[in-house]
Amino acid sequence: xxxDDAEIYMDCEVEVDDIGLLSGTHIGFYLAWxxxxxxxxxxxxxxxxxxxxxPTHARALLFDRCDGKLMSEDMNERGNAFTQDYYxxxxxxxxxxxxxxxxxxxxxxxxxxxxxxxxxxxxxWLDARFGEWQNQAALPSDVKLLQLMEAQFAPWLLxxxxxxxxxxxxxxxxxxxxxxxxxxxxxxxxxLDDRPxxxxxxxxxxxxxxxxxxxVSDEMRIDNPRITSEPPATYYQPxxxxxxxxxxxxxxxxxxxxxxxxxxxVRQIEPAIGILCRRAQKVLPGLLASLETLEGYDQxxxxxxxxxxxxWRVKTYNEGPFVSVSYLTLLRLLCAELAHHPNLxxxxxxxxxxxxxxxxxxxxxxxxxEVQEMRARLMRLRARMLSR
Numbered sequence: 476x477x478x479d480d481a482e483i484y485m486d487c488e489v490e491v492d493d494i495g496l497l498s499g500t501h502i503g504f505y506l507a508w509x510x511x512x513x514x515x516x517x518x519x520x521x522x523x524x525x526x527x528x529x530p531t532h533a534r535a536l537l538f539d540r541c542d543g544k545l546m547s548e549d550m551n552e553r554g555n556a557f558t559q560d561y562y563x564x565x566x567x568x569x570x571x572x573x574x575x576x577x578x579x580x581x582x583x584x585x586x587x588x589x590x591x592x593x594x595x596x597x598x599x600w601l602d603a604r605f606g607e608w609q610n611q612a613a614l615p616s617d618v619k620l621l622q623l624m625e626a627q628f629a630p631w632l633l634x635x636x637x638x639x640x641x642x643x644x645x646x647x648x649x650x651x652x653x654x655x656x657x658x659x660x661x662x663x664x665x666x667l668d669d670r671p672x673x674x675x676x677x678x679x680x681x682x683x684x685x686x687x688x689x690x691v692s693d694e695m696r697i698d699n700p701r702i703t704s705e706p707p708a709t710y711y712q713p714x715x716x717x718x719x720x721x722x723x724x725x726x727x728x729x730x731x732x733x734x735x736x737x738x739x740x741v742r743q744i745e746p747a748i749g750i751l752c753r754r755a756q757k758v759l760p761g762l763l764a765s766l767e768t769l770e771g772y773d774q775x776x777x778x779x780x781x782x783x784x785x786x787w788r789v790k791t792y793n794e795g796p797f798v799s800v801s802y803l804t805l806l807r808l809l810c811a812e813l814a815h816h817p818n819l820x821x822x823x824x825x826x827x828x829x830x831x832x833x834x835x836x837x838x839x840x841x842x843x844x845e846v847q848e849m850r851a852r853l854m855r856l857r858a859r860m861l862s863r
Contacts, residue, residue, distance in 0.1 A: 476555075478562045479505075481543035484584065496534065497585040501570050502545050503534030504589075504597040505562070511598065512605065514554025530594040557608050560671055565604070573600055610740045611670050617647040620666035623744060624676060625649055627752045628664060635760065637662065657767040658685040658706070662759075667735045673726050675735035678751060680759065682710040682766040690809050697855070698848045709806060710766050710775070718754050773814035776807040777822070801849050808856060820860065823853055 484498035507530035509515050510523045522540060526533045537543060545562075547555050570576075573596055576583040587593055615623070629639070632651045637660070643650035649664040663679040688706035696702050713733045725734035736751065738744055765771030804826055811819045830849060837846050 476547035476559070477544055478547070478558055479545040481537065496538075496589075499534050499537050499543055500587055500589045501567070501584065501597075502543075503537050504530070504570075504594050505566065505601070506537055506541075506545065506549070507531075507533035507594055508598045508601045509550065509554055509558075512554075512602075514550055514557065516549050516551050516554070519549060530591055530598075531589050533594075534589050556612070557605060560608060561604060564671075569600060569604070570597065573597065607739070608671070611674060613741045614668075614670070614674055614738065615741070615744070617666040617668035620668070620676060620738075620744065621647055621649060621664065624664045624666065624748055627748050628755070631752065631756055632662065653763075655767065658683040658688065658709075660763050660766070661708075662755075665733065665735075667728050667733075669728070673728065673735065673737060674739070675726060675728075675737040676748070676751070677713065677728070677733050677735045678755060679711070679713045679733060680762075681708045681712070682763065683707070684709045684766060684769070684772060686769060687772055687806075687810055687813060690813050691806055694805065694809060694852060694855070698851060707802075709772065709810075718751070718758065769810075769814055772810050773816060776810045777814065777816045777818065801845055805849070805852060808853075812856060812859070819856075823857060823860075827853060 479502050481499035481502060506515075507526050510519075510526040510533065511530070515523060519536070519540060522536050526536060537545070541549055545558075547558075550558055570587075571578060571583075574587050574593075576586070614620075628651075635653065637651040637653045640650040640652050647666050647668070651662045651664070653660045659682065661679075661681045661683075663677075663681075665677040665679065667673065667675050667677060683706050685706060687709045691709065692702065692704075692707055695707075721736060723737060726737050727733075728735045736747060738747060765775065808819070808822060808826060810816075811822055816822075830846065830853075834846055837843070
């Protein structure tokens with residue numbers, strides 16, 4: 476496997492003296508660092524001592540022994556594991572940033588001198604990247620991470636009347652449900668492994684209050700008779716807002732609404748799970764109890780403006796499709812209708828204005844049918860208010 480080749484830079488149509496050497500400077504720095512870190516293959520071990528004495532000799536090593544190419548055969552097993560993950564994806568961009576090179580200048584890459592001082596800068600940066608990689612490599616598999624999460628969460632969940640859903644066949648998720656005459660609560664523990672981009676865990680909270688769910692489902696079925704008969708969730712929170720502040724920013728996972736708690740070191744795992752579990756024990760019982768009554772939903776969706784979802788986002792839709800936003804808006808309005816909320820008319824007016832302002836952008840995003848459905852639902856809601 477070839478990681479880099481000085482010859483490809485020689486083909487650039489630039490007038491640079493000694494480009495045959497300069498095109499290998501950045502590769503030579505990496506090779507020198509690999510020597511220092513013990514990542515070089517045995518076949519080059521005889522040349523290692525000279526590079527250890529003077530890292531600038533690595534560029535000569537590159538051309539004399541490696542034909543100007545950085546290959547997998549030049550690295551040992553650990554060196555290849557790191558280089559495969561890091562070199563092609565990040566080394567050049569890191570190198571450009573480190574020396575503040577002008578990306579629009581085709582000569583910029585050849586302006587870094589092959590000196591010990593410049594190598595020291597690169598080596599310090601690579602040491603940090605290698606440390607991050609080693610920490611990530613030591614992290615357990617997502618299956619093992621889930622086991623660690625369940626070890627702390629399961630005793631508490633079982634004591635609260637939750638059971639592990641036997642029909643949820645996920646290797647990286649554990650779904651715990653609690654049912655009652657009001658409906659169902661669901662807590663989903665997730666171990667998320669998308670290394671090297673991210674690694675972490677998440678706790679998704681959802682609930683279905685049957686009375687409100689049927690009200691919403693019946694309304695949606697008017698426009699779409701083929702909609703599933705399964706009661707929809709009337710509360711869904713994948714982003715840990717209920718947890719309050721977390722010590723580090725949460726990370727979106729593969730474009731999904733789930734925001735994961737990132738983990739970068741195996742030593743963080745047990746303490747982080749403990750913090751998450753203790754906060755869940757403190758906050759969730761009260762929240763879930765409120766989701767078992769219409770009064771609780773009335774307060775959630777109609778009583779606290781800070782907790783009400785935006786009717787429509789006239790921006791990009793990276794946080795989720797429009798249909799989910801329109802569902803939350805419909806859920807809020809029908810909750811207010813079911814609870815005979817005094818501000819229902821004003822809430823409808825707000826939704827109408829927001830929809831009118833957002834409509835051009837929504838239609839551009841191919842959400843024209845959903846816009847039409849939402850207008851029809853608002854008209855029906857207003858008609859029912861007049862008939863009372």
